[in-house]
Amino acid sequence: MTKDIYDPAFVADLFDRCSSNYRWWSAVxxxxxxxxxxxxxxxxLQDGPSDVPDIVDLMAGTGExxxxxxVRFPKANQIIAVDISHQMHVHAVARLHADRADQITHIEANALQTDLPAAHADMLISTFGLKTFNADQQRVLARQIARILKPGGQFALIEASDPKSWVLRPFYRFYLDRMLPLVERLFLKGAxxxxxxxxxxxxxxxCGQMADALRAEGLDVNLRQHFFGCASSVSGKKPIAGKAEQD
Ligand SMILES: C[S@@+](CC[C@H](N)C(=O)[O-])C[C@H]1O[C@@H](n2cnc3c(N)ncnc32)[C@H](O)[C@@H]1O
Incomplete structure (x- = not known):
């Protein structure tokens, strides 16, 4: 039977196995x-009305x-870190600085089903946590983001992407598809x-599909490419009801 690489249980196991090497592997x-x-x-993320914002970090991993x-929001009231992988949380806790620990709340949960309170977050961020969602899951995630944000709240999501029209794409793909698997097999015992x-x-x-899904939930959305499209980001705001008509 073929495995479903978008099954949350499969993804959680995958990141449990990656957790101890995740930090250095992703940096190098x-x-x-x-x-x-x-x-x-x-x-x-712009300065918002609150200088003690409540921030949600979805697919937080080891808290990188x-x-x-x-640094950007030193007075943040709290960062709620949501991740489905138990081991990623364990590694995040292990490397938390003492002076940061009281600002982080860890939630081990599937971001597609989390019962975080509605209209709670001033800001929501996610770095490199979108690619393990298929198109249907991205629509569910967009609904969650629209639900969790306060009116006027902001979001910023970034993900590694496939630079379709970049002239050097064949080298980039060779690196991702051939070199990295070889390096992993050699250095991480055949993993x-x-x-x-x-x-x-x-x-x-x-991030194009995610941008469409967020727009469909009524959010204001900006889509950007980073470094020739090797990453893309989607950011924006949840409008304040009635404000658009007043402006
Ligand atoms: C590539 S890591 C990114 C970690 C971190 N945000 C960073 O910048 O390095 C992706 C993370 O998403 C988490 N993840 C994947 N699917 C998830 C889901 N459905 N709910 C919550 N977390 C999920 C994984 O466990 C993993 O820790």
Missing amino acids: TSLGFIERWRKQCVAL VWPHLL QDFSMIGTYTRNFRD
């Missing part, structure tokens, strides 16, 4: 770009975006887990 194999893209994603978030990223990224294409 992205040639440092992932850190730059996380910063660019945080920069898409929190240092950037807390084939991180290599799945090539498949997920090719299927995901870019």
